[in-house]
Each structure stands twice: as C-alpha cells, then as structure tokens.
Amino acid sequence: MRERELLELAAKAYGIGPVIGFEDGQxxxxxxxxxxxxxxLNQDGDAARLAAKLNMDVSFRGEGDERVVQVNDTIMFVNSDLACGNEMKAYREAVVSVAAEIGRLL
Known part of the structure; x- marks a missing residue:
C-alpha cells in the first residue's frame, strides 16, 4: 500500500478531513x-494522538532480532527499525498501519 493511501485510511479512522493533498509524506x-x-508516519506527536484517539495499547517486546511492536492484544509487527534502534519509527509505522486497517473497515 502506498504511503498516501495508508495515511488517508488512517485519517478516516481518526475522523479528520477533508484531505486536500499530499506533500512531503504528510x-x-x-x-x-x-x-x-x-x-x-513522520511526526511522533501525530502518531501518539492517533493511537490515543483510537485507544491503542502499544508496547515493545523482546530483544534484538526478536524485537516486536505489539498493538492491542493480537496485532504484532516485526520491524527491522527496532533492530536498528529506531523505536519511534517502528511505533509510528505500527500505529498508522493499524489505524489504516480500522479506516478500511469503516
């Protein structure tokens, strides 16, 4: 899924709009x-507000190559960014991915 489509679905779940464009990953x-x-996907604050609005429980589990981001009880993301120490990027990507799936179901 392209970045814009992912963000548009997440925005739908978040309840904001109208979307009038896409610039520089936003x-x-x-x-x-x-x-x-x-x-x-690029702003920690936007991702945190999105997670809060959708009542997401986001946590990190494991170590090294076994490190995962867990969102709620059942959705787990294995992300190479975690192995490289970029936890916030992994957090943002996990939150937006889950929000996009919620938006798709609306």
Whole structure:
C-alpha cells in the first residue's frame, strides 16, 4: 500500500478531513484557507494522538532480532527499525498501519 493511501485510511479512522493533498509524506487537511499538515508516519506527536484517539495499547517486546511492536492484544509487527534502534519509527509505522486497517473497515 502506498504511503498516501495508508495515511488517508488512517485519517478516516481518526475522523479528520477533508484531505486536500499530499506533500512531503504528510496529508494536507482542509479547507484550503485553514489547511494544516498531518503526518503520523513522520511526526511522533501525530502518531501518539492517533493511537490515543483510537485507544491503542502499544508496547515493545523482546530483544534484538526478536524485537516486536505489539498493538492491542493480537496485532504484532516485526520491524527491522527496532533492530536498528529506531523505536519511534517502528511505533509510528505500527500505529498508522493499524489505524489504516480500522479506516478500511469503516
């Protein structure tokens, strides 16, 4: 799934819009005169607000190559970013992926 599509589905789950564009890895949320940028794949704060709004329980488990991000009880993500020590990137990607799946079901 492309980045824009992933973000649009996550935005649907979050309940924001309308989406009027996509720039530098972020959605442009309108209306035009009041537009703002929303980028939970790149912005820790946007990802944290998304997780909170959707009542996600996000945690890290394991060590080294066995490290995973767990979201809620059943969805687990194995991510090479964790092995490289980039926990926040792994956190953002996991949150957006779960939110996109929620948005797809709406």
């Amino acid at each position: 959605l442009v949320i309108g209306p035009i005169r009041q537009r703002r940028y929303w980028g939970p």
